Ligand SMILES: Nc1ncnc2c1ncn2[C@@H]1O[C@H](COP(=O)(O)OP(=O)(O)OP(=O)(O)O)[C@@H](O)[C@H]1O
Ligand SMILES: O=c1[nH]c(=O)c2[nH+]cn([C@@H]3O[C@H](COP(=O)(O)O)[C@@H](O)[C@H]3O)c2[nH]1
Ligand SMILES: NC(=O)CC[C@H](N)C(=O)O
């Protein structure tokens with residue numbers, strides 16, 4: 422069951438990688454929204470009675486025969502609609518216009534739109550004659566508008582960059598206002614939500630908290646829940662939120678899989694026990710995880726094994742507690758979108774996050790995932806709202822599969838120990854230099870490559886360690902952290918001198934995309 426405020430916007434998902442960014446921009450405008458896959462949009466629409474609808478982008482082409490469509494009822498409800506990219510093309514195709522495959526291959530990346538006519542969508546923001554940067558990613562384009570529509574802005578590759586039917590309050594944009602590379606995009610979406618749809622913009626994280634608590638109570642009833650607690654911010658926030666909802670029906674389970682960083686297990690357990698009166702079980706499972714990882718080198722195979730073994734451990738612990746019907750996890754939106762499409766739609770799998778795509782198909786417990794729609798920085802806001810100590814809220818993320826995905830090739834205890842030492846030195850230096858909070862995530866990776874070195878006039882033949890540090894707001898995109906060379910040189914020297922088994926250190930200069938943050 423979902424608790425929906427009466428003033429909401431429905432986002433219909435056609436499989437864009439960035440659909441959740443639309444939701445987040447709407448939330449930032451102080452308006453509640455929900456995403457529904459196009460297949461179930463009609464039911465969501467009837468349940469929510471939204472004050473506006475946004476149609477997302479998507480990988481399909483409306484020119485293809487079996488491509489996704491929006492329920493016709495949306496167009497007959499008398500409420501404002503904003504179509505983005507595929508959504509714009511779709512509106513055109515469904516309302517009597519037409520779409521073609523661009524002869525020139527389309528537009529990808531930065532583009533400029535020129536405003537030709539005033540429009541409620543950018544009232545108070547843009548004026549006629551101005552040029553504005555936007556971000557495009559399309560191969561198709563609208564080539565005839567449906568009756569009632571007029572073009573209000575053009576770009577070089579799209580004569581219908583923004584189109585409007587002011588009488589029906591239908592708007593279409595060929596670009597993506599939800600991404601940061603459209604500098605005024607957030608304001609356009611806010612304008613749509615507040616000015617066009619007439620919503621007050623008074624929704625907040627405090628309301629999210631109340632709504633989720635009600636939702637958790639409705640889902641769980643009197644039954645028992647165990648929550649996978651990792652020490653990371655997501656599961657800490659999930660645990661505290663669920664505890665507010667159902668009190669002592671909740672038990673937390675921390676799994677030490679032997680793939681933790683140096684000293685982390687003890688730190689997590691004592692930090693949590695020191696702050697909360699929530700029962701916490703500490704499971705020692707190093708042998709189980711490392712045993713199963715022996716000989717496994719494929720990244721997806723590692724992830725799937727770890728996801729499955731987590732569940733085995735959770736189910737075991739549930740049995741020991743006399744049974745638990747629900748497993749709670751701090752799953753966030755980026756875990757979901759990279760693993761599978763959020764909505765079962767046609768997005769592409771990048772990697773199976775252990776808590777989503779890595780889950781076994783047959784699982785005896787049902788999932789409670791109250792943070793599933795949020796991005797990391799929103800979870801931090803919620804954490805502060807719930808009064809979590811900064812030690813949890815400000816922590817760098819650490820992936821559930823831990824060091825296993827930072828040791829390309831086979832994972833052994835010996836290699837975990839080597840990596841733990843290098844990683845601890847790196848983080849110690851980052852903290853000592855006051856850089857921890859400026860960096861979103863930093864870690865060392867142990868490569869399955871050996872190189873020749875010389876130490877004390879002797880030859881060495883040892884492993885290479887790569888250092889990674891990125892800035893980001895939500896983990897969906899990331900840039901490298903520009904350390905000064907002196908800092909990196911100091912860390913490299915310390916690692917090679919102090920860690921047996923590593924004789925060379927490199928720094929990873931790849932942003933995301935095209936890289937991902939973790940190496941596997
Ligand atoms: N060692 C662990 N023991 C129990 N549960 C875990 C463990 N590692 C991960 N999980 C579960 O998997 C979920 C996803 O992990 P993830 O690393 O994304 O989140 P997190 O650890 O809570 O936060 P962060 O992203 O800040 O590290 C966690 O929220 C938690 O429920
Ligand atoms: O709990 C998790 N389970 C996973 O399987 C997983 N894989 C990646 N990550 C974390 O997600 C963020 C994005 O990472 P990538 O760019 O490598 O996909 C980064 O913060 C990663 O550390 C994971 N977290
Ligand atoms: N980003 C999108 O929504 C793309 C829409 C459509 N697939 C096109 O290429 O034009």
Ligand SMILES: [Mg+2]
Pocket residue numbers: 651653818819820821
């Ligand atoms: Mg984590």
